[in-house]
Amino acid sequence: MREILLPLVEMGAWALPALWLPVAVWTLAALTTEAALRLRPRTHPVVALGVRRAMLWALPVGVLAALALPGLLPAEAAERVAAFTPTPLALPTLTVGGAPEAAGPAATSPVPLAPMLAGLALVAAALVAIVRLGVLARSLWRLRHLAGETTPDAGVQAQADHLARLSGVHRAVRAVTTATPTVPYTYGWRRPVVVVPAELTSEPARLRLVLAHEIAHVARGDFASGVAERAAVALFSWHPLMGALAGRIDLDRERATDAAVLASRPEERRDYADLLLSFSRLSSPSLALGAARGSRSLTSRITTMQSLPLSPARLRRLGRAAQALALTLFLGAVALAGAVAVGPPAQARTLVSPEAATAPASRAVVVPAAPVVAPAPLEEAPADAAPLAPEARVIRGNVTDATTGAPLVGANVVVVDTQIGAATDLDGDFMLNGVDPGDVQIRVTFVGYVPLTVVPQADEELRIGLVPMDRDVRMRQMREAAERRADEARDIDPNSPQAPAVFEVVEAPPALVGGLEALQRSLVYPPGAKADGVEGKVFVQFVINETGGVQDAQALRCPDERLCEAALTAVRAARFTPGRQRGQAVKVRFVLPVDFKLPDSDE
Incomplete structure (x- = not known):
């Protein structure tokens, strides 16, 4: 049934801003006249x-104006997601203190009602x-x-x-x-x-x-x-x-x-x-x-x-x-x-389905045991880099799941027909620097979600909700993305001037000595945090150097200092076989989610 409804959802997600919103505005104007x-x-x-x-x-x-104004620039160029937005490799989530969850079939996200009804209409x-x-x-x-x-x-x-x-x-x-x-x-x-x-x-x-x-x-x-x-x-x-x-x-x-x-x-x-x-x-x-x-x-x-x-x-x-x-x-x-299809000249515009718009401002987001990614740290521009034009602007925004409201980490956000792009951080936020002050198109893509193209207004903060695709489509996209990243990795020579100081994707990724079980055993729930009933998920980003050691470890998200210190201690003590690119050991960046959970009171 989802395979039948998915085209309706995609049509409805397009029709809501492009057709039904202009129709609603026209209706009010016509009734008044x-x-x-x-x-x-x-x-x-x-x-x-x-x-x-x-x-x-x-x-x-x-x-027709609503359809034409957001598409004045060719959208085909937005499909090119260049290598300037790589995302670090990720390890599966490690759970500390709680009982391991039983494996089960992947949950299917509900079909968004409003886009589906808009598609039927x-x-x-x-x-x-x-x-x-x-x-x-x-x-x-x-x-x-x-x-x-x-x-x-x-x-x-x-x-x-x-x-x-x-x-x-x-x-x-x-x-x-x-x-x-x-x-x-x-x-x-x-x-x-x-x-x-x-x-x-x-x-x-x-x-x-x-x-x-x-x-x-x-x-x-x-x-x-x-x-x-x-x-x-x-x-x-x-x-x-x-x-x-x-x-x-x-x-x-x-x-x-x-x-x-x-x-x-x-x-x-x-x-x-x-x-x-x-x-x-x-x-x-x-x-x-x-x-x-x-x-x-x-x-x-x-x-x-x-x-x-x-x-x-x-x-x-x-x-x-x-x-x-x-x-x-x-x-x-x-x-x-x-x-109205492009959006009001407001400070912030929410581009989401009605389900996401009605989501509460604060919600518990469950991060599944699947690749969790975070953006690479911003590198300083070389000294001889040309300065930004004075009239260049900065575009900020946030990307979430339109059905759950959860932030989408590592979504690709690009300015169409340019080399300007970014990846969303752990909160789903992004920032695009040096954007032309004229009308531009912003293309947002994420594996397993319907891509979206928007035209930001001046000084506008975008709030973008992406509609999930069907599970089979998502899995196929994930396989294709993995194959594409592997192909990109094979093309990089670690000795070339263009090679990064720290790789995000390599031909032979590092391997944890002793496996995840060894790292799991080294993780200790801080007694003080356990006594205080403190729980939370810590995201640790670190670099595996050419000898397999851990360096530059830092907590990207820290719900409690004691939990972060415990996670960092375990990660710093871990040993890896180094990652290799064209047979040469190189530095590789990783992200490790560590979930500290207290057992239920009845366990």
């Missing part, structure tokens, strides 16, 4: 149409969008076959040509009649077609008003914009607000067209309203621009007509102002929706 328009019912339809169109397009464009949304796009394509196909059901009429065509010239339409508009009882409608963009009922040919005044309405649609390019809006609604049809917004846009489009018709014919408002009422019970083909659709929309349109129409000049000025307002709202909504 719609509420403002509803509170001002006398807003001119030209303004309402521009605002609602801007909000409708802000969702797909905002999601993404799949469902994609299926719904595919179906709705298919319905849209079928409607367009049906419109292409309407020509066979219509009849050209020279008189209707002459009136349509005259009105098109008056409206500034330079495209050829084809005007035809149909014997089918229908609402007058328009379809087509490059070669628009106006279809009117044949019965209107005997009523010149009504025909002129109908043609004026349809030509106004052509002049405004309403068919092309309407189809594009329907495509956007189909992509996001799973969002109920998109359908409601599209319905209001249809009504605003007709109201704006009514205003354009009556701007030059204010004295014909009553005749125009009667004409619309006469078509209220008829229908028009899907996607076509019908002159009158439904009694509910007609009520709103006729109510709008009761106010004095604007002159053509004032209507044009209002249209330009509405376009400026719509553009401002559109850019603001897109910027807001796109910015």
